Amino acid sequence: MRVLIINTSERTGGAAIAANRLMEALKNNGIKAKMLVRDRSTNEVTVVALKKSWRRIWQFVWERCVIWATNGFHKHNLFAVDIANTGTDITGLPEFVQADVIHLHWINQGMLSLKDIEKIVESGKPVVWTLHDMWPFTGICHYAGSCDKYTTQCQQCELLQHPHHKDLSYKIFGKKEKLYSKANITFVACSHWLEGIARQSALLKGQEITSIPNAINTNLFTPRPKRFARQKLKLPEDKKLLLFGSMKITDKRKGIDYLIEACKLIAQSNPELSKKLGVVVLGSQAEQYASLFPFPIYQMNYVSTEKELVDIYNAVDLYVTPSLQDNLPNTIVEAMACGIPCVGFNVGGIPQMIDHLHNGYVAQYKSAEDLANGICWSFSEGDYASLSEEARRKALNSYSERNVAMKYIKIYNQITGDNA
Numbered sequence: 001m002r003v004l005i006i007n008t009s010e011r012t013g014g015a016a017i018a019a020n021r022l023m024e025a026l027k028n029n030g031i032k033a034k035m036l037v038r039d040r041s042t043n044e045v046t047v048v049a050l051k052k053s054w055r056r057i058w059q060f061v062w063e064r065c066v067i068w069a070t071n072g073f074h075k076h077n078l079f080a081v082d083i084a085n086t087g088t089d090i091t092g093l094p095e096f097v098q099a100d101v102i103h104l105h106w107i108n109q110g111m112l113s114l115k116d117i118e119k120i121v122e123s124g125k126p127v128v129w130t131l132h133d134m135w136p137f138t139g140i141c142h143y144a145g146s147c148d149k150y151t152t153q154c155q156q157c158e159l160l161q162h163p164h165h166k167d168l169s170y171k172i173f174g175k176k177e178k179l180y181s182k183a184n185i186t187f188v189a190c191s192h193w194l195e196g197i198a199r200q201s202a203l204l205k206g207q208e209i210t211s212i213p214n215a216i217n218t219n220l221f222t223p224r225p226k227r228f229a230r231q232k233l234k235l236p237e238d239k240k241l242l243l244f245g246s247m248k249i250t251d252k253r254k255g256i257d258y259l260i261e262a263c264k265l266i267a268q269s270n271p272e273l274s275k276k277l278g279v280v281v282l283g284s285q286a287e288q289y290a291s292l293f294p295f296p297i298y299q300m301n302y303v304s305t306e307k308e309l310v311d312i313y314n315a316v317d318l319y320v321t322p323s324l325q326d327n328l329p330n331t332i333v334e335a336m337a338c339g340i341p342c343v344g345f346n347v348g349g350i351p352q353m354i355d356h357l358h359n360g361y362v363a364q365y366k367s368a369e370d371l372a373n374g375i376c377w378s379f380s381e382g383d384y385a386s387l388s389e390e391a392r393r394k395a396l397n398s399y400s401e402r403n404v405a406m407k408y409i410k411i412y413n414q415i416t417g418d419n420a
Contacts, residue, residue, distance in 0.1 A: 001409075001418055002032045004099035006090070008111040009039040010047050013247070014330050015106035015132035018190065018214040020047075022130075022408065025215040025401035031409060034095055038088075038111045048095050050088055050111075059086035060110040070168045071161035081140040081159050083172050087113030091123050101412050104129040114175050121183040126415035128408075130212075131189045132327060137201035139169030139176075143253070143325045151200045176203050186411055188212050190328040191349025210411070213328055215404035218396055221310055221337035223388070229315035235298055236278065240379055243316040243340075245282035245331055249289060255322030255345070260292050261368035262322070262375065267294040270376055280316055313338035318378050322371055326350060337395035341387040343374040357382065359390035 005023050009016040019035065023046065026033040033046065038056065040049035050056065063086050067078055087110060090096050102125050104117070112120075120127060133142040139154030141147075147158060149169075157169035186208045189195035195211035198204055230237050246254040259279075267274040278296045281289070286299045303309050313319070319335035321344040328349035332342050336353070342360040344350040345367075354360040361374030361382075378387065397403070412418070 002099045003101045003103055004095050005035045005103045007037055007105040008109055010037045011041045017330050019105040021215045025405040028401055029405040036095055062086055074161045076161040077159040082108040083140055084114045086110055087116040089116050089119055091119050100416055102127045106132050114179055118179050127185045129185050129187050131187055131194055137198055137203045139173035152202055186415055190214055192352050193349045194327050212407045213399055214330055215401045216333045216337050216399045218337050218400050221334050223339035224314040229311045232311055233315050235315050239278040240276045241278050241280050241316040243280045243319045247283055249283045249286045253325050255324050258322040258368045258371055259320055262372040264294050265372040313340050333399045336391040339388040339392040341378055341391050359387055359394050
């Protein structure tokens with residue numbers, strides 16, 4: 001069986017990493033999988049890039065221009081929404097023609113337009129679409145926050161500068177509604193949380209929806225001696241290190257302000273522990289926040305290889321993710337596979353991943369105080385060795401390449417009538 005995975009980027013962003021790992025998992029379990037991307041970053045033979053041209057750059061710019069003009073030429077949430085008005089018709093590519101299954105992932109910012117997706121559907125090839133955020137079933141947003149208009153009809157979108165009854169969200173919602181009315185797409189959410197809200201969407205009524213977590217190579221992401229990892233990264237061996245990571249540290253959705261507040265609370269209430277704590281901050285623009293932490297900060301640029309990432313996870317004691325909106329973060333899967341307990345808010349797919357007081361701590365949403373409690377509990381009241389073992393066990397049982405690949409293969413078999 002041949003599967004064509006489609007994503008805007010090969011390696012940049014959580015969806016790209018998840019799609020790339022799924023390709024490897026499928027290949028390792030007997031499926032001939034290829035990945036079609038706009039932005040290629042390796043020389044991997046099974047990754048195919050669209051031909052570079054000024055037209056593709058213009059497509060991206062044009063989409064932003066339409067959103068900008070709609071906002072009255074303000075930059076209001078210019079990159080928080082997508083309208084998929086431009087893209088590339090891929091149905092004539094050899095990789096598409098040869099494929100038995102077309103598997104869509106994150107296809108925004110000029111990769112595929114809604115018309116391009118319509119052509120894919122009209123080709124008659126079975127289509128699977130993995131949901132990495134809410135965009136496929138909202139009007140234009142990737143995360144709806146407290147808005148629930150996607151359950152009925154998107155309009156008066158709060159992300160637009162001048163929302164009204166027939167605004168851009170209303171128009172794109174209508175286009176998606178028309179597309180899905182004649183499409184037979186199997187939607188796969190990466191978390192039970194996203195599956196649940198996808199089922200509430202007016203756009204996906206009558207569509208097949210299920211959930212399968214992201215895969216990870218548990219042979220690569222595995223526990224290693226902490227001492228050697230710290231020596232390699234020049235990190236102190238006498239500290240208990242927390243890890244916070246984001247492609248862009250300044251992204252408020254990742255919740256670094258709550259982590260800073262939690263650290264200040266620990267410094268006030270638990271001086272003995274605070275003397276031992278340090279924070280490893282992984283990602284760009286971390287220097288803007290370095291002076292705000294009460295503990296020593298060890299800044300690291302966002303790494304480009306997974307081997308470097310494995311070293312970082314094994315060098316720390318606890319992964320903290322104060323994210324305010326998230327689906328099924330790859331970072332939690334990666335940390336757990338390395339035997340690192342995790343602390344995060346009770347939001348999105350996080351409580352599905354962290355089993356409270358078993359392999360980490362699930363804090364009350366937007367509570368810096370409870371986030372601080374979780375960090376302290378992990379180092380004092382919790383049995384750290386047991387937390388670490390259970391984190392690794394959860395990764396092996398839930399996110400291993402074979403487990404995830406076999407779930408997808410079952411779907412491919414059902415929609416093609418084959419027995420791969």
